Amino acid sequence: xxxxxxxxxxxxxxxxxxxxxxxxxxxxxxxxxxxxxxxxxxxxxxxxxxxxxxxxxxxxxxxxxxxxxxxxxxxxxxxxxxxxxxxxxxxxxxxxxxxxxxxxxxxxxxxxxxxxxxxxxxxxxxxxxxxxxxxxxxxxxxxxxxxxxxxxxxxxxxxxxxxxxxxxxxxxxxxxxxxxxxxxxxxxxxxxxxxxxxxxxxxxxxxxxxxxxxxxxxxxxxxxxxxxxxxxxxxxxxxxxxxxxxxxxxxxxxxxxxxxxxxxxxxxxxxxxxxxxxxxxxxxxxxxxxxxxxxxxxxxxxxxxxxxxxxxxxxxxxxxxxxxxxxxxxxxxxxxxxxxxxxxxxxxxxxxxxxxxxxxxxxxxxxxxxxxxxxxxxxxxxxxxxxxxxxxxxxxxxxxxxxxxxxxxxxxxxxxxxxxxxxxxxxxxxxxxxxxxxxxxxxxxxxxxxxxxxxxxxxxxxxxxxxxxxxxxxxxxxxxxxxxxxxxxxxxxxxxxxxxxxxxxxxxxxxxxxxxxxxxxxxxxxxxxxxxxxxxxxxxxxxxxxxxxxxxxxxxxxxxxxxxxxxxxxxxxxxxxxxxxxxxxxxxxxxxxxxxxxxxxxxxxxxxxxxxxxxxxxxxxxxxxxxxxxxxxxxxxxxxxxxxxxxxxxxxxxxxxxxxxxxxxxxxxxxxxxxxxxxxxxxxxxxxxxxxxxxxxxxxxxxxxxxxxxxxxxxxxxxxxx
Amino acid sequence: xxxxxxxxxxxxxxxxxxxxxxxxxxxxxxxxxxxxxxxxxxxxxxxxxxxxxxxxxxxxxxxxxxxxxxxxxxxxxxxxxxxxxxxxxxxxxxxxxxxxxxxxxxxxxxxxxxxxxxxxxxxxxxxxxxxxxxxxxxxxxxxxxxxxxxxxxxxxxx
Ligand code: FES
Ligand code: FES
Numbered sequence: 089x090x091x092x093x094x095x096x097x098x099x100x101x102x103x104x105x106x107x108x109x110x111x112x113x114x115x116x117x118x119x120x121x122x123x124x125x126x127x128x129x130x131x132x133x134x135x136x137x138x139x140x141x142x143x144x145x146x147x148x149x150x151x152x153x154x155x156x157x158x159x160x161x162x163x164x165x166x167x168x169x170x171x172x173x174x175x176x177x178x179x180x181x182x183x184x185x186x187x188x189x190x191x192x193x194x195x196x197x198x199x200x201x202x203x204x205x206x207x208x209x210x211x212x213x214x215x216x217x218x219x220x221x222x223x224x225x226x227x228x229x230x231x232x233x234x235x236x237x238x239x240x241x242x243x244x245x246x247x248x249x250x251x252x253x254x255x256x257x258x259x260x261x262x263x264x265x266x267x268x269x270x271x272x273x274x275x276x277x278x279x280x281x282x283x284x285x286x287x288x289x290x291x292x293x294x295x296x297x298x299x300x301x302x303x304x305x306x307x308x309x310x311x312x313x314x315x316x317x318x319x320x321x322x323x324x325x326x327x328x329x330x331x332x333x334x335x336x337x338x339x340x341x342x343x344x345x346x347x348x349x350x351x352x353x354x355x356x357x358x359x360x361x362x363x364x365x366x367x368x369x370x371x372x373x374x375x376x377x378x379x380x381x382x383x384x385x386x387x388x389x390x391x392x393x394x395x396x397x398x399x400x401x402x403x404x405x406x407x408x409x410x411x412x413x414x415x416x417x418x419x420x421x422x423x424x425x426x427x428x429x430x431x432x433x434x435x436x437x438x439x440x441x442x443x444x445x446x447x448x449x450x451x452x453x454x455x456x457x458x459x460x461x462x463x464x465x466x467x468x469x470x471x472x473x474x475x476x477x478x479x480x481x482x483x484x485x486x487x488x489x490x491x492x493x494x495x496x497x498x499x500x501x502x503x504x505x506x507x508x509x510x511x512x513x514x515x516x517x518x519x520x521x522x523x524x525x526x527x528x529x530x531x532x533x534x535x536x537x538x539x540x541x542x543x544x545x546x547x548x549x550x551x552x553x554x555x556x557x558x559x560x561x562x563x564x565x566x567x568x569x570x571x572x573x574x575x576x577x578x579x580x581x582x583x584x585x586x587x588x589x590x591x592x593x594x595x596x597x598x599x600x601x602x603x604x605x606x607x608x609x610x611x612x613x614x615x616x617x618x619x620x621x622x623x624x625x626x627x628x629x630x631x632x633x634x635x636x637x638x639x640x641x642x643x644x645x646x647x648x649x650x651x652x653x654x655x656x657x658x659x660x661x662x663x664x665x666x667x668x669x670x671x672x673x674x675x676x677x678x679x680x681x682x683x684x685x686x687x688x689x690x691x692x693x694x695x696x697x698x699x700x701x702x703x704x705x706x707x708x709x710x711x712x713x714x715x716x717x718x719x720x721x722x723x724x725x726x727x728x729x730x731x732x733x734x735x736x737x738x739x740x741x742x743x744x745x746x747x748x749x750x751x752x753x754x755x756x757x758x759x760x761x762x763x764x765x766x767x768x769x770x771x772x773x774x775x776x777x778x779x780x781x782x783x784x785x786x787x788x789x790x791x792x793x794x795x796x797x798x799x800x801x802x803x804x805x806x807x808x809x810x
Numbered sequence: 811x812x813x814x815x816x817x818x819x820x821x822x823x824x825x826x827x828x829x830x831x832x833x834x835x836x837x838x839x840x841x842x843x844x845x846x847x848x849x850x851x852x853x854x855x856x857x858x859x860x861x862x863x864x865x866x867x868x869x870x871x872x873x874x875x876x877x878x879x880x881x882x883x884x885x886x887x888x889x890x891x892x893x894x895x896x897x898x899x900x901x902x903x904x905x906x907x908x909x910x911x912x913x914x915x916x917x918x919x920x921x922x923x924x925x926x927x928x929x930x931x932x933x934x935x936x937x938x939x940x941x942x943x944x945x946x947x948x949x950x951x952x953x954x955x956x957x958x959x960x961x962x963x964x965x966x967x968x
Binding site for chain 1: 838
């Protein structure tokens with residue numbers, strides 16, 4: 089344990105150097121050695137891995153190494169992508185190892201985004217075919233090598249569980265690796281893929297996860313990276329967003345034993361020391377005067393009251409169908425205003441990043457989520473070339489969106505600090521307080537929803553007006569998300585309403601605030617699902633109808649939401665299971681990231697206190713590559729959304745963030761965790777996302793359950809009974 | 811100042827300020843990085859180690875206060891309860907990101923060492939100081955029960 093876990097490229101051992109030489113031609117493999125378990129098992133010196141394609145290496149020792157182009161942050165992407173490769177390769181699951189691919193956009197782009205990046209619940213969806221093809225082409229090369237070796241037709245050779253065989257001939261992948269890697273690689277489209285009926289790994293419940301070492305402390309996160317001569321840095325940031333250093337005095341800090349350097353960077357003052365504690369102590373001794381002339385000095389209450397005024401006015405039209413205005417002016421109408429606070433991601437591992445800068449060259453080690461954009465931003469900052477920025481990706485201690493920052497905030501901060509550290513590697517560490525107060529929150533929003541209903545209580549018109557900050561405008565994602573002044577990330581979930589309403593209009597006000605905002609697990613759906621699903625329940629109540637039946641009657645043309653909602657209702661025994669006195673039950677269904685999730689929630693209420701007792705979820709996410717991980721993601725998505733429903737809230741007073749740590753930014757704990765049951769709808773469709781879609785339905789389902797129990801319709805998060 | 815820390819049965823000399831929390835001494839100076847930093851103020855449990863058999867938040871326990879006591883980190887977890895928990899964690903696929911899990915297992919170990927058959931309420935009480943933002947709480951609870959059964963079965967057999 090005491091050996092340095094990470095070695096910079098200047099310190100590689102001989103075996104590793106050989107390995108690097110072998111794989112240098114392809115550029116892959118540079119991350120080997122980053123992960124202890126991999127390093128131990130790959131035995132690079134005696135058993136160099138042979139490159140089959142950008143995603144697959146096979147070693148003579150029979151290890152199949154899969155390069156994972158997405159960040160493993162708990163969502164199970166190591167296991168999921170490796171399953172797709174191993175399925176078509178016909179590998180034995182036990183011989184498969186994973187490691188993060190290097191940052192190389194050409195080879196490892198997210199096929200939905202055109203850049204190397206993890207997000208939008210796309211990991212499996214964009215890689216499903218690509219990974220299967222990677223496995224199938226490698227398999228074809230193994231078969232070709234065996235055919236050559238045995239002098240038999242390739243078509244007669246079979247492969248199973250990592251063994252290639254023909255009649256009395258048999259060879260392991262490892263035995264064939266050298267000859268197979270020398271074969272011509274077929275074009276990915278040229279290989280045929282399995283019929284889903286023949287899957288042996290995809291769909292399995294019992295595959296051991298490949299992100300190993302999380303039960304014994306050996307899994308390596310950014311926080312654990314140790315490099316020879318490394319310093320730890322903390323940065324004093326402006327207490328207000330947009331504040332600047334006016335002047336500072338570092339003399340006391342520099343007197344503290346162990347503090348090595350103090351200097352100003354663009355967004356604060358960096359303190360570098362031999363360890364984290366010393367750096368923190370040094371930072372406490374800094375005297376800094378801040379220039380707040382460009383800072384946000386409003387309170388969140390002021391910001392939200394401005395939003396409440398805005399939603400009374402027409403905004404930019406995001407969607408228009410039929411004629412809403414005339415309908416709203418005649419018949420019976422319903423109206424509600426919803427309010428959503430800023431939210432911090434509060435992932436367990438506060439942001440951090442290890443960087444070593446040498447002129448225009450940089451080498452970084454961290455849980456890298458926005459790979460291409462981080463790499464470009466670093467190269468631009470240093471005035472160097474993309475190829476001069478080397479990124480080693482390690483596990484992330486959660487992310488929920490935070491690690492892919494549109495401005496590479498924490499990454500560039502680390503590079504700026506490392507640039508001042510005279511070539512020494514630097515581990516930038518944010519304290520929990522730094523992390524909580526650094527912004528890039530889920531934006532605060534206000535929605536005003538209005539509907540006109542006919543004499544059956546069915547909606548004839550639906551209008552939504554939203555006010556909040558756009559996440560994508562001004563970022564390099566703008567062109568993907570913003571059309572004619574409308575950021576899809578603001579309105580997704582309310583446009584293209586699944587419910588059949590003939591006249592619809594969605595409008596948005598893009599507000600300006602100095603509070604930086606960012607995607608937060610399920611992005612716009614974090615708020616749109618809430619207003620939509622609470623509002624539809626209000627309409628059902630007004631119509632005197634059962635909320636599930638009411639939804640189903642509006643979903644007749646939508647077989648997918650219908651099937652998912654029916655499955656959840658059946659499993660939860662909606663309408664037939666009797667609830668104890670004082671309990672309520674609520675439902676919500678929502679489609680995001682290509683997947684549909686319905687959740688049915690039971691709450692118990694005592695006075696103004698309540699507890700979420702049980703959640704039954706149903707999900708349609710296409711082919712279930714790994715049902716166990718899908719369930720885990722839905723469970724986790726529910727817990728994350730429930731945390732926001734019950735407690736999470738960032739507030740500002742005169743521009744200062746009020747929350748600092750988990751004592752005043754309350755998150756879900758075990759005693760609040762309900763029983764959760766997840767049911768997966770069988771499907772033959774291409775896989776869609778599961779990391780995020782579990783989150784949106786839970787808060788509205790809880791609100792609807794509370795309404796059923798108490799008659800109070802709650803329209804503000806977090807939920808508070810009165 | 812020089813301190814001697816007894817970690818996982820091994821004695822370590824180190825020269826740090828006595829007010830340094832044990833977590834940072836262990837992580838930054840002794841390179842046992844299995845214990846994690848999550849909050850620094852005894853709110854999240856990520857830094858949990860056993861001190862003389864008690865689950866302890868080491869982000870607020872100073873090196874000076876830890877000297878002379880028996881410190882166990884996730885790396886040195888050897889009790890039957892600890893090992894059964896680690897096995898259950900893999901079997902039930904408890905960890906997602908995994909960052910909280912060293913702390914979860916250390917807290918759960920202390921629980922099972924003191925209470926071989928914890929009820930749901932006992933588990934909630936013992937574990938509510940450990941935050942998991944990935945929301946693995948249900949599986950943690952199942953894992954503790956599975957491990958408790960395994961330890962009892964084993965003792966029954968022995
Ligand atoms: S880091 Fe010690 S309790 Fe959070
Ligand atoms: S597994 Fe990620 S915080 Fe618990």
